[in-house]
Amino acid sequence: MSSDRHKSVRIALLACAACLVETVPPAHAIAQSRLSRATEQQETAAVAFVVGNVEFLLLHEIAHFLIDEKQLPIIGPEENAADYIATLALLREESLDPARESRGREFLLSAADAFGAAWRTGQALGTDVPYWSAHALGIQRYYQIACLLYGSDEVTFARVPQIAGLPPERAQSCAAEYARADRSIQWMLDNYGRRPDDPAARPTDVLYETPPTRVSERVLRELRSLELLERTVARLHERFTLDRPFRLVVRSCGRAEAAWIDTSRELVICYEMLDTLYLLALDSRVRTPLAGDN
Numbered sequence: 001m002s003s004d005r006h007k008s009v010r011i012a013l014l015a016c017a018a019c020l021v022e023t024v025p026p027a028h029a030i031a032q033s034r035l036s037r038a039t040e041q042q043e044t045a046a047v048a049f050v051v052g053n054v055e056f057l058l059l060h061e062i063a064h065f066l067i068d069e070k071q072l073p074i075i076g077p078e079e080n081a082a083d084y085i086a087t088l089a090l091l092r093e094e095s096l097d098p099a100r101e102s103r104g105r106e107f108l109l110s111a112a113d114a115f116g117a118a119w120r121t122g123q124a125l126g127t128d129v130p131y132w133s134a135h136a137l138g139i140q141r142y143y144q145i146a147c148l149l150y151g152s153d154e155v156t157f158a159r160v161p162q163i164a165g166l167p168p169e170r171a172q173s174c175a176a177e178y179a180r181a182d183r184s185i186q187w188m189l190d191n192y193g194r195r196p197d198d199p200a201a202r203p204t205d206v207l208y209e210t211p212p213t214r215v216s217e218r219v220l221r222e223l224r225s226l227e228l229l230e231r232t233v234a235r236l237h238e239r240f241t242l243d244r245p246f247r248l249v250v251r252s253c254g255r256a257e258a259a260w261i262d263t264s265r266e267l268v269i270c271y272e273m274l275d276t277l278y279l280l281a282l283d284s285r286v287r288t289p290l291a292g293d294n
Contacts, residue, residue, distance in 0.1 A: 043218070046281035050219050051228065052110025053277050054269060057258040058232055058248075059086035061267050064260040066240065070192045079135045086111075087145055088185045091152045091178075093235070105149070112145040117280045147171070151178030189239065198241040204233040209251040215278050216271040220250065 063085035067078060074081040090104040119138035122129075129137065136144070146164035150157045151174030161171035206229050211217040223229060229248055236242075246265040253270035260267050 042282060046278050047219055047222050048106075049110045049113065049281035050274055050277040051222055051226070052107035053114050054219075054223065054274070055107040055228060055232065056086050056090065056111035057269060057273070058229065058267070059089045061258050061260045061269075062086075062232075062236055065246070065267060066192075068260070068262055069242065069244075070240070072188060072192060077134055077136075083136070083141060083144065084148075084181050085185065085188075087148050088181050091148065092182060092185065108145060108149060112142050112149070114277060114280055115139070115142040115145070117283070121280070121283070143170075147174040148178050148181065151175040193239055194237075194241045201237055201242045202245045203237070204246060204248055206230050206233065206248045207250070209249070211271055212252050213271070213275060216274045219274045219278070223250075 060082045063082035064078065066072060066085075067074060067081065072081075087108060090108040093104060115138045119142065122138070135141070143164065143166065146160055146166060147170060150160040150164075150166070150171060154175060160166070161168070161174075166174070208220060208224070211220050229250075233248055244265065246267060248267045248269075250269045251271065253268065253272060256270060256272040256276040258267075258269045258273055
């Protein structure tokens with residue numbers, strides 16, 4: 001997939017996901033091997049980690065879709081805006097599953113954990129730091145999520161600054177940072193959200209192509225049992241009136257990516273990304289401790 005004005009590819013874990021794919025044998029093969037050796041507890045935890053990241057990725061790409069579709073006014077890099085929208089969506093939205101009120105925060109913790117783990121992996125492999133990228137560095141995205149998480153509830157997440165290594169001068173600004181972001185999200189909903197008399201739009205088709213590995217098959221089974229993708233796009237339709245339909249597709253892409261592709265009006269999640277995230281989850285040497293706080 002190429003990236004330009006009309007075909008925007010978003011690499012979720014920045015260059016560090018590519019590090020894992022390009023500097024070792026293909027993620028598919030490695031994930032298959034690691035799955036066969038993982039304990040049941042390790043597999044369950046790894047799948048939960050991947051599912052949480054899929055939700056963050058999906059919301060991040062939905063943010064790109066909304067920015068394009070609604071011509072949302074943003075200041076600064078679009079990638080940063082998409083990260084903020086995805087993070088706030090998980091922090092402020094009511095749970096998709098009433099039985100799991102904390103699931104959104106758990107998903108966000110998994111996403112932060114992935115950015116930290118991917119960064120540490122890149123550092124360990126000596127990968128060049130992509131200062132030129134439109135994305136913030138993975139470690140910056142980790143700290144940004146940590147700050148917004150802490151700022152959203154300084155009591156519940158009182159230990160996050162210590163665990164994440166946020167210095168006091170940054171931590172004390174997190175509540176104000178979250179409040180500004182929350183006001184911006186509310187402004188977006190007030191000005192661009194669905195009106196009571198808006199006509200119903202055609203539902204979004206969610207398509208699952210055949211998973212190529214046992215890992216992606218296992219993750220896909222969990223995603224479908226939760227109806228996570230279907231519930232998320234249904235929530236999108238509740239919040240916004242969409243003038244034109246689009247499809248959400250899970251498929252093999254040849255690279256570990258998730259993307260909004262406006263030329264085909266497809267939001268794509270790649271099976272290679274699922275395998276890469278699974279490997280991150282199993283590699284305890286690079287796991288960050290933020291998720292252990294809650």
